[in-house]
Amino acid sequence: MRQVVGCKWEGALYKLDGHVRAGLWRNGAVAAPATVRATIYFPESEREFYDLYRAHHAASSAISRLDDIQAAFRENEMSLNSRRLKHGLLVQAFTLALRGRIRVASDETPVDLRNAVGLFRDELLLLDKAMPSTEIFQTGVVAAALICLTLYPKHEVFFEKLAQEKGNKRDGLLDPVECVLSLVEKIRNQGTASIDAVQEDLCARTVRAFLAHMRGDPEIFEGRVNNTMKRYWFKRMIQGVDLDAYVKRVRRKKKIADKGEI
Incomplete structure (x- = not known):
């Protein structure tokens, strides 16, 4: 034992x-x-x-990182209201959103947390308004939010619905929000949330769900029939995007030349 x-x-x-x-x-x-x-x-x-x-942690580990992020919040004049974000448990989400994976290679420098907070200031404030919960917004979902809100800052409604758990089912099909909610529930039931690869996969699938919602949500398109509507409902678990491609776009938009910069 x-x-x-x-x-x-x-x-x-x-x-x-x-x-x-x-x-x-x-x-x-x-x-x-x-x-x-x-x-x-x-x-x-x-x-x-x-x-x-x-x-339970040495000063060089989790608590020092938490303190760093809290200091960064103050430096960036950020007052967050959601307990999921203001607790500062964002180290892995930043790493995933900026590098496409959680694990840091032995020859890599860890993400500079204070720089990361400044880099994602607007996205964090936007996500905070949705009042994300700790249960739904696991590391992979938070990382996906940082990626998506960087690239599509006017489409936060997906994460608002996710926070309110407003997914829909119809004739055995799932909408994009329900796809993510179902996946998170599966991860929680299996007790696999602490596995890096699981969170990386969750991030990739959440980005795909966000895109499907943005392009095919009847509310966004005012009910108009369009070629992307067929992608709005899913029979099986939604597949993930090529996460590296989206991370590269985030880095370009944030003007980060190489991984050592942040």
Whole structure:
């Protein structure tokens, strides 16, 4: 038996330790135990939430990154209202939106968090208005929002519907919002949200759903019949886009020449 420590905050579970061990188990480097005991804390305030991170991480890890982002919010005169964003748990979302993957290679410099906050200031403020929840807006969804709102800043309605869980089903078909909601629910039920590849795939699929909604939403096109309407309803799980292509467009629009710049 092994033991891990976590906490539940705003309906979402956060793992506070055991990250290295979990990676070794997934990769098969170390045999996974038959049973793992989890100690779960239930913080009653945002400060308690941070204190738990501080108690279980070295100063150079998660809490220092959280502090960096909070400082960046202040530097950019950002006052966020949604608990999902103002908590500052955005490190992986920034990395995914700027590099197309969460994992950082050994020869790569980690994303500069303060620069990233300044870079995505407008997108963060726009997303914050939708009041994203921790349950729905996992890392992959937040990264997709940063990508999509950078490229299409006037189409935030998709993420507003996502935050309000206003997806639709019709005759066994799913609209783009419901596609993402169903995928997030599947990830939560399977307990795979902490796997980098799962979040990368979620990001790619969410971008595809956003595009389908933008191009085929009857509300946007005022009910007009057009060639893209057939893409609005899906029978099976929506496929992801080529994420690298969209990340390159984001980097061009943000005037980032190479990965070492941010």
